[in-house]
Amino acid sequence: MAGTLYGVGLGPGDPELVTVKAVRLIAAADVVAYHSARHGRSVARLIAEPYLRGDQIEEQLVYPVTTESIDHPGGYEGAIEEFYEQAAARLMAHLEAGRDVVLLAEGDPLFYSSYMHMHKRIDGRYATQIVPGVTSVSAACAALGMPLTEGNDVLTVLPGTMAQAQLTERLMTTDAAAIMKISRSYAGVQQALKEAGRLEQAYYVERASGDKQVTRPAGAVDPSGVPYMSIVIVPGRAAAQGRPTAPGATTDGVIGVGRVDVVGLGPAGRDWLTPQAMAVLSAADDIVGYAPYVERVPVNPRQQRHASDNRVEAERAEFALDLARRGRRVAVVSSGDPGVFAMATAVLEAAADNERFAHVPVAVVPGLTAAQAVASQSGAPLGHDYVVLSLSDRLKPWDVIARRLEAAASGDFAIAIYNPASNTRRQQLVDARELLLKYHDAATPVVIGRAVGTDDQRVTVTTLGELDTNQVDMRCLLIVGSSQSRIVNAGSDQARVITPRRYPTE
Structure with a gap:
């Protein structure tokens, strides 16, 4: 049995001006949908937030354009029309699966509201109900x-x-x-x-x-x-008186445009995810990525999830592009930022090297990096010039890593070290520490950030001389200070590391 679409008016802004019927329907809905601009903030969701259960499917319908210029072949009207068709298709997928959908609308759903564009496309195909709301007038x-x-x-x-x-x-x-x-x-x-x-x-x-x-x-x-x-x-x-929004057909026949968005999830959890990333993930038809990263994306029954091993980046990129070529909207997910030791390069490289994907749009959605996250939890160790380097020798030989590490150390950069160790790679960090000690004093501050942003977070401040490599695993990121970095206790009981923005002159 198909679900019902409810156009629910929320009133002008005060959550206490939402009707009793609207509150009941919002709380009971399987899916809660709402419009927003590209910044990701939704007034409608903010009004309804007190009445959400917390375990409902959310569909964020993000306008591709508001008042700015756009390069869509159909101009503003073409972009908006395409957006409404895609948004309606997303909601109808839930209705077809038997899920009731509440589409939130500020004020009244049929009074200068975005709801009416969904109603015109869905009413007559599925059951609809309108719940009026207090107008801004x-x-x-x-x-x-x-x-x-x-x-x-x-x-x-x-x-x-x-x-x-x-x-x-x-x-x-x-x-x-x-x-x-x-x-x-x-x-x-x-x-x-x-x-x-x-x-x-x-x-x-x-x-x-x-x-x-x-x-x-x-x-x-x-x-x-x-x-x-x-x-x-x-x-x-x-x-x-008396007062002084070039559509193409998707595989299921719904009008849409295939594309790939390479999305940075940040280091962990919704609090570290940008509104832009949330909106792109919500709009996707398919989620593609390394299995632990796919698991971090909330399950939406409308979407297909494609998890794979971490060692098949090229294959994963081509798979995502092929889905998009057939009309799907695909989100390829990476932890942190997708352009930092992650999937953005793999997808763009595959798109550039294969004629089949020449017309597939690819966008990169940035994320908070692991280096930024660890730095934020340990003070300001990256306050001056720094180098980002991976110790993994799976994709480059150790002699290249050692040469780059030596250059960074001799240049007196702070260094953010990704992939410092794993179960099978233990010697590299030992060798890296010995190399760094040739250029740095043993008292040089070192930050070990493990699982930052999760319940397992552990941040340790130590020195290069006292660094215990046995404490380090694949969930860690290391920050090694420069000659100017120092350990302080300013404003906190926890030791912090700072690298001053001024560098001494001779």
Whole structure:
């Protein structure tokens, strides 16, 4: 049995203005969907957050463009239309599988809302229900503490994006008005109000019902600082008396564009994941990667997961590109940043070397690196110039590693050492320590960061002379200081390492 799509209005911003019915449906839903811009923040999800269970599937529908320019062959309209088709397909995949979907909408779902674009594409194919919400117009009037209409007043709701002359004409012929979509058009809105003789009667409301709510006369507002969540209210004449987004077919027939995004998951956990990475992972049809990294991505039944061994990077890259070539949206996941000893190079190399993949779009989504994470938990050991180096000799010979390590040490760089040791590679770190001691004092600070960001995190501050290589495994990253690095206890009981930004001159 197919699921039901619920268009749930959340009201203007205050979570206490969400209806009882909306709360019940949000809490019961199998899937909670919401729109956001590319920054990843969603006002709708923030409003609904108190009512989420915590174990629900989330579908973040990220607009590919808002007001900026775009290089899509169909322009802005083509990009948005393609986005709505893809978003509807994602929701219908859940409905077809029998999962109920709540699509969150600020205000009312059918009042200048993104929900209506999903409703038009899904209603008639699957069951839908609309749950109305308090509109921003009502919330703004409540914030002002004044009636909008009274008696025979006629209300007109106007978009601020209208041509100024047309907006002026409408304002002159109505009693009451609510002007929406004013953020980038406010200078024109002010001028239209002035020309219509309504500026003195008009009021500006920003973030109605929220904890940052602002109200003031419409003429006293600087047009350069008007946010999206704002509105102008012009009370009716009777009420005011007495007051001084090139589609192609996917394998399942859904319109979409195949692509590969190489995504950095950061060192561990959602707190270390960027909003951009979360949005890309949520939009993907397929998750591809080394098995432990794939496990870090929350399970979404709509998606296919393809886990593999860590030693098949080239094969994994070609597999992902081939999926994309057939119309799938693929996220290839890497721990940390995908461009640092990870999958970005493998995917881009495979795409460049094989004609089959010449037209497959590939993007790299950055992530917080392991070096940055360990540094953050141990002070500021990378505060000056530093080198990033891997001790793994699986893809390069040891003599190359030793030569580079020696160059870094002789150049007096701080050094972030990836892949320092594993069960089968123990001697390399021993040899590296001996090499470093030729150039550095035994008191040089060393940070051992193990499983940073997880419940198993352990950060140890020691010295090059006292470094116990037996404490180091594949879950560790080492930071070896320069001649200027030192151990301090500033602001913490835990020893910290800093590398000053100034370097002594002779």
